[in-house]
Amino acid sequence: MKLFEYTRAGSAADAVRSFGPGTMYLGGGTNLVDLMRLGVAEPDRLVDVGKLPLDAIEEAGGRLRVGAAVRNSDLAAHPLVRSRYPMLARAVLSGASGQVRNMATTAGNLLQRTRCPYFQDVTRPCNKRQPGSGCPAIEGDHTNLAILGTSHACVATHPSDLAVALAALEAEVHVTGPGGDKIVPMPGLHRLPGDAPERDTVLEEGDLITAVELPAPPPGASLYRKVRERASFAFALVSIAAVLDVRDGTVAGCRIALGGVAHAPWRAEHAEQVLVGGPATGEAFRTAAEAELERARPLPRNDFKVPLARNLIVRTLEELAP
Amino acid sequence: MDITLKVNGSSHSVPVDPRMSLLDLLRERLGLIGAKKGCDHGQCGACTVLIDGRRANSCLALAVATDGSEIVTVEGLMDGDELHPLQAAFIEHDAFQCGYCTPGQLCSAMGMLGEPGPSAITGDLREDPGLTPEEIRERMSGNLCRCGAYVNIVSAIAEVAP
Ligand SMILES: Cc1cc2nc3c(=O)[nH]c(=O)nc-3n(C[C@H](O)[C@H](O)[C@H](O)COP(=O)(O)OP(=O)(O)OC[C@H]3O[C@@H](n4cnc5c(N)ncnc54)[C@H](O)[C@@H]3O)c2cc1C
Ligand code: SF4
Ligand code: FES
Ligand code: FES
Numbered sequence: 514m515k516l517f518e519y520t521r522a523g524s525a526a527d528a529v530r531s532f533g534p535g536t537m538y539l540g541g542g543t544n545l546v547d548l549m550r551l552g553v554a555e556p557d558r559l560v561d562v563g564k565l566p567l568d569a570i571e572e573a574g575g576r577l578r579v580g581a582a583v584r585n586s587d588l589a590a591h592p593l594v595r596s597r598y599p600m601l602a603r604a605v606l607s608g609a610s611g612q613v614r615n616m617a618t619t620a621g622n623l624l625q626r627t628r629c630p631y632f633q634d635v636t637r638p639c640n641k642r643q644p645g646s647g648c649p650a651i652e653g654d655h656t657n658l659a660i661l662g663t664s665h666a667c668v669a670t671h672p673s674d675l676a677v678a679l680a681a682l683e684a685e686v687h688v689t690g691p692g693g694d695k696i697v698p699m700p701g702l703h704r705l706p707g708d709a710p711e712r713d714t715v716l717e718e719g720d721l722i723t724a725v726e727l728p729a730p731p732p733g734a735s736l737y738r739k740v741r742e743r744a745s746f747a748f749a750l751v752s753i754a755a756v757l758d759v760r761d762g763t764v765a766g767c768r769i770a771l772g773g774v775a776h777a778p779w780r781a782e783h784a785e786q787v788l789v790g791g792p793a794t795g796e797a798f799r800t801a802a803e804a805e806l807e808r809a810r811p812l813p814r815n816d817f818k819v820p821l822a823r824n825l826i827v828r829t830l831e832e833l834a835p
Numbered sequence: 836m837d838i839t840l841k842v843n844g845s846s847h848s849v850p851v852d853p854r855m856s857l858l859d860l861l862r863e864r865l866g867l868i869g870a871k872k873g874c875d876h877g878q879c880g881a882c883t884v885l886i887d888g889r890r891a892n893s894c895l896a897l898a899v900a901t902d903g904s905e906i907v908t909v910e911g912l913m914d915g916d917e918l919h920p921l922q923a924a925f926i927e928h929d930a931f932q933c934g935y936c937t938p939g940q941l942c943s944a945m946g947m948l949g950e951p952g953p954s955a956i957t958g959d960l961r962e963d964p965g966l967t968p969e970e971i972r973e974r975m976s977g978n979l980c981r982c983g984a985y986v987n988i989v990s991a992i993a994e995v996a997p
Contacts, residue, residue, distance in 0.1 A: 519853040519899045543895050547876050561900055590952030595960040606955040610977020613877055615889040745976040
């Protein structure tokens with residue numbers, strides 16, 4: 514690991530002020546320390562923001578504000594999250610382990626980096642790690658990589674479960690930075706790879722996430738489901754956060770976000786459009802899932818994700834339909 | 836950098852390199868070799884200790900970032916010469932084979948017993964589920980045992996669970 518300087522920020526403003534070239538923020542460290550140990554991240558300076566007083570969950574005007582430093586375990590255990598946003602609690606609980614969730618922060622979870630095996634291996638080229646060096650995953654091991662919104666430059670997936678639930682809940686990410694304050698609506702935080710896969714999000718250098726704000730939960734029933742290689746403590750092959758509002762047999766509202774299939778949490782807007790105003794039947798769910806997955810461009814070793822995602826959408830909506 | 840930690844009840848001030856993990860600090864500087872290094876990547880749980888009362892992977896924690904914290908390792912679970920009931924239950928249920936993962940299992944179980952809230956397998960999120968064997972299994976899934984002693988580990992913890 515390269516030598517670095519460590520400082521602990523006293524406030525959000527203090528953190529932004531002390532951000533300079535070669536600086537990175539440190540949350541719980543569960544992703545960043547690992548990447549530093551692998552030589553993937555080589556900051557000159559860490560500004561610890563994991564102990565900032567941004568660790569409260571507060572209700573205001575029907576909305577819930579979750580501080581950036583709230584631990585994943587506290588988020589999932591909070592009574593208001595459990596009763597009003599069960600999908601969010603389930604998404605968080607489906608990720609990592611009790612130990613990791615005790616350390617991991619809300620902001621750090623959203624900004625964790627891909628688990629693409631080449632990205633983590635500094636002896637291999639990777640456009641995300643080293644722009645322009647190539648993408649060995651396309652010809653090599655892409656079993657767990659993206660099928661939607663990929664580019665010639667990168668087929669990585671975003672690994673966060675929390676982000677998928679927040680994309681369906683249309684949360685707002687509050688940011689402060691050298692350029693001032695801003696609010697980034699989910700699912701708009703994460704980018705598709707395009708020609709610049711080295712950029713995971715729309716945030717600028719030095720931007721600090723201070724909170725995530727949840728609007729009142731959308732009407733309808735919701736679920737978070739995750740398909741993985743073993744029953745727990747594994748990343749998603751495909752995951753889904755879905756909300757379905759059915760009135761008199763007709764779909765009045767629907768939100769579907771998929772994880773494990775793209776460089777960002779994937780809102781299945783085409784499927785949603787097909788469903789809203791139509792009947793809540795298994796056939797309609799299948800048509801909608803197929804409308805979305807027509808857009809999939811799988812590679813030879815991850816084409817199983819297409820039927821997997823389709824079946825997961827159909828089964829989840831069937832379970833949500835009254 | 837100098838940091839101050841309370842480890843198993845006693846205070847230590849130690850100079851550390853910012854790159855040092857809490858695990859390496861405990862093992863190499865403080866001589867507390869109970870916590871084990873398995874993967875060094877947060878994937879096996881062998882290094883689990885309690886940081887300010889919560890179970891965490893000490894391999895992923897930078898020692899500098901734990902400045903001012905209270906740490907409990909497996910060495911700190913005993914009360915004087917008396918084994919903690921959890922330790923006694925592990926012996927009684929023969930919850931180990933090689934024992935490499937045991938310190939992490941014990942610290943993880945200690946933390947888990949005090950953790951509120953549901954788990955990924957809890958049916959109704961609004962209720963606090965009891966610690967059934969299934970709940971214990973899910974909650975302990977961050978601790979991998981190469982020797983495959985899971986069944987006895989679960990029964991040992993179940994004996995101590997409220
Ligand atoms: C074994 C293992 C299994 C896992 N399984 C899953 C899983 O199944 N699902 C899942 O979703 N996750 C999983 N994770 C990932 C884990 O959830 C993340 O590592 C964690 O959420 C990151 O949070 P952190 O606070 O530790 O972030 P850090 O590692 O501290 O930081 C991550 C990134 O966020 C940046 N950052 C941190 N805070 C801020 C802020 N306030 N503003 C701006 N930037 C910030 C850092 O600079 C860094 O780039 C797993 C991790 C491990 C080790
Ligand atoms: S898929 Fe993306 S992260 Fe993986 S090797 Fe290719 S460029 Fe790198
Ligand atoms: S050594 Fe820390 S989790 Fe494996
Ligand atoms: S008893 Fe050997 S690793 Fe668990």
